Amino acid sequence: MLPTILDLASLQSAYAAGLSPLDLVEQLIARRRAADDPAIFITQTPDDDLRAAARDLMARAPGPNSLPLWGIPFAVKDNIDVAGLPTTAACPAFAYRPEQDATVVARLTTAGALVIGKTNLDQFATGLNGTRSPHGAPRSVFDRNYVSGGSSSGSAVAVASGLASFALGTDTAGSGRVPAAFNNLVGIKPTPGLVPNVGVVPACRSVDVVTVFAATVGDGVAIRKVMEGYDAADPFSRKAVPASLPASGLRIGVLDGAEREFFGNKDVEGLYDAAIERARALGATIVPFDYAPFRQAAELLYNGPWVAERLAAVKEFLATNAGDFDPTVRTIIEGAKAYDAVAAFEGRYKLEALRQKTRQEWQKADILMLPTSPTTYTVEQMMADPIVKNGHFGRYTNFVNLLDCAAIAVPAGFDADGHLPAGVTLIGPAFSDDALAPLADAMHRTLNMGMGKDRAAVIPEVSHVPQADDRSVPIAVVGAHLTGMPLNYELTAGGGRLVKTCRTAGDYRLFVLPNTAPPKPGLVRQPGYQGKGLEVEVWALAPEAFGRFVQNIPGPLGIGKLVLDDGSSVSGFICEAYAVDGAHEITELGGWRHYMRMKTETEEKDRG
Known part of the structure; x- marks a missing residue:
């Protein structure tokens, strides 16, 4: 019998004990049929195709765990290509059937992973809440009245529900982090350019990042390492030079004064404060910093010329199929028409001026720890005020890719009623992805609030987290x-x-x-x-x-x-x-x- 949450260690132990990928597939097929959220997937890998993939894997690599991700099931956000399954970006009229996998998918399947389906999303990856899809709104695994977060909504719910070991999302404004917070998961948001975007429908091509939703930090890091690596076919791909962090006395920047905004949600504010104390207990030095220049940079993503990148991604389709767009998504993308080339350069100048101001704040701290989202809302509340309330979710996420940062989102606990979860995100300089992982893992483990919907689950002792900095x-x-x-x-x-x-x-x-x-x-x-x-x-x-x-x-x-x-x-x-x-x-x-x-x-x- 499979565990509720399909973390890598549990599955690999089960395989070592005699479970086969075909056995796993049969149990997953049954789980998919029993799932109570019909909005998770847009397209599921057909049952017989999933069985065939398991057989092919067993023929290609007969030994249990003989490949890094041997028999590990994963889901893919439906703006990332999987050969043989349609890519729709949650817009049926836009659908096409790719002949080859996206680079990241190809690397994962080569490592032995099995694609179980394409997941729902905010249309064209425009949103942070998960309600902007003609296929319905995936819900929080803890309360169906609440949003699951977006745009990578279905991916997060698939992992938190135990339908996949991990899932791919994309992150332009926070879409690989907010759904993790709302579903008690880890969200791995790589440095822009570390993971290739070939085969991904762009939102804002210059700042898009493929992300990982996982049960643990170790799982997410292991999966990211399979996906990462320079790809000359991606004009924004980069050869990484890993950044280190201090081995001891790590300084963590936290919100202070007027920049602490939780939109009235005292529970999330309390969980943020508790996370600060947990980091302090783990040996970190806590320092306040001025979030204002980061916030001002974040505002450029939707209230500046970067929204024109969203139009650039779909301009030809919008010209012929405007009626096929979600109304809110269409409003946002058509807002790009207010910006011209002059505005684009002016926006770039403003961003660089703000980057200089943030450098002053980085002198105070080695990494930042921020609320992943300052609050959450019901589906009804979000639908009644979709742009303003969606903006609340992005208050502490929108700047991260614009300012070329790495980030790992981890759970921070549940509200006073034990009802809804929240999260915090550790944010570091470019290519500090590995260096962030040990603290993120420790923050998750010491929380002791389970994984996904299983609050009693114990994080496995086996860890794929990179070792501490070599100087330690x-x-x-x-x-x-x-x-x-x-x-x-x-x-x-x-x-x-x-x-x-x-x-x-x-x-x-x-x-x-x-x-x-x-x-x-x-x-x-x-x-x-x-x-x-x-x-x-x-x-x-x-x-x-x-x-x-x-x-x-x-x-x-x-x-x-x-x-x-x-x-x-x-x-x-x-x-x-x-x-x-x-x-x-x-x-x-x-x-x-x-x-x-x-x-x-x-x-x-x-x-x-």
């Missing part, structure tokens, strides 16, 4: 230094940053060390022992902080090389063997956290 020193902790444990402050006070949660190799054993305060475990390696591995956290410390930390470790504990379950090695806590003679062994519990939880429960029962 990774260290694995197993006991009292874990997140939430009494000595964790020794890591955060030294500027430490949580990189990932994972497990040791199977030949480690864990014991309770007697007479330690606070209680501590002893981790001992025993070659030949066949266990399931033990939970550890990998943290990153600056070299000088690492040195100070190690100096304070009391015997019989020390630092040695730990082998992790993926075969890699990392410095971490080990214990001298003599100290565990006669000690209570807790290996079977899987880690110190589980032991401490059981110990606390036992003590409470005894007191009761």
